[in-house]
Amino acid sequence: MSMRLARLLPLFVSAALIVPALALAADQYVPLQQRMSPAEFKAAGLDKLSADELKNLDDWLSGHGKVITKVVDSSGKPVFYPESGKRTAVTARLKGSFNGFAENMQFPLDNGQVWKQAGSGSYVCPHAENPNVTIKPMMMGNWLMYVEGCGESISVKRVR
Template sequence: MRLARPLLLLLSVALAVPLGAFAADQYVPLQQRMTPEEFKAAGLDKLSANELKNLDNWLSGHGKVVTKVVDQEGKPVFYPTSEKAGPVQAHVQGSFTGFSGHTQLTLDNGQVWQQADSTQVSCLSSQNPKVIVRRSLMGNWMAAVDGCNDTAPITRVK
């Protein structure tokens, strides 16, 4: 009998934890999530009760909002943890002749990187060359572009 009471308590806790987590994931309707001013500013007050219900139903089945991480200046942080991020392999969009000290690289994957120093590196002129962006030993990002014999430090801007 001594074991029955702790076992019953453990079973109760094991059942309560998933129910609490499930309740936390429940969708909260827009009218409860927004102030009346926000609701009106978004034009949602113009919806009929049925239209609002349909919108709430749709939102409840389409994932959660993901909050972007920003630094103290409000700039986006693309890798918020100190974990080692793998190299980025892509192609520079357009013509590339080297690093001029203020070079901006737009990649075919949508990322945009800006040269982080004023170093000037001349490279063979090429169209859409392959680029590998990887972390250096000091944690900075370095770009190695095909046709270039040197790398340049860069920071991601988009």
């Protein structure tokens, strides 16, 4: 072995040991306090947790792998119900006053979803505050919305 190679051998051995260690470290969980800025940490209310509570949260998060499921259409817009998935009825309360349906009207629900009237047409219904709604899947990917106390139903599409 040449003298030059003999001097480089410790460097190669060190690199061979460090690279796998770095790869292992990349797969390890990084605590929230290190992943978030101080402002983000405070905004999330995590600064109110005791050291033990924060450790328990970090332990739980480290044991539950990050799962990201994002389905978008060809234009990049979110798809809330992929065609291959089973669609189920949505039951919730409409937020605010309800007097009927009108074209392009949006319906915010107490579960965070927002639906929009898909078709044209207007229907007057008895006034209601925060009425119960049921949105049922129909054929061809369509949805039909029923509002408690209103004798009409309309076709809707989810916008959020």
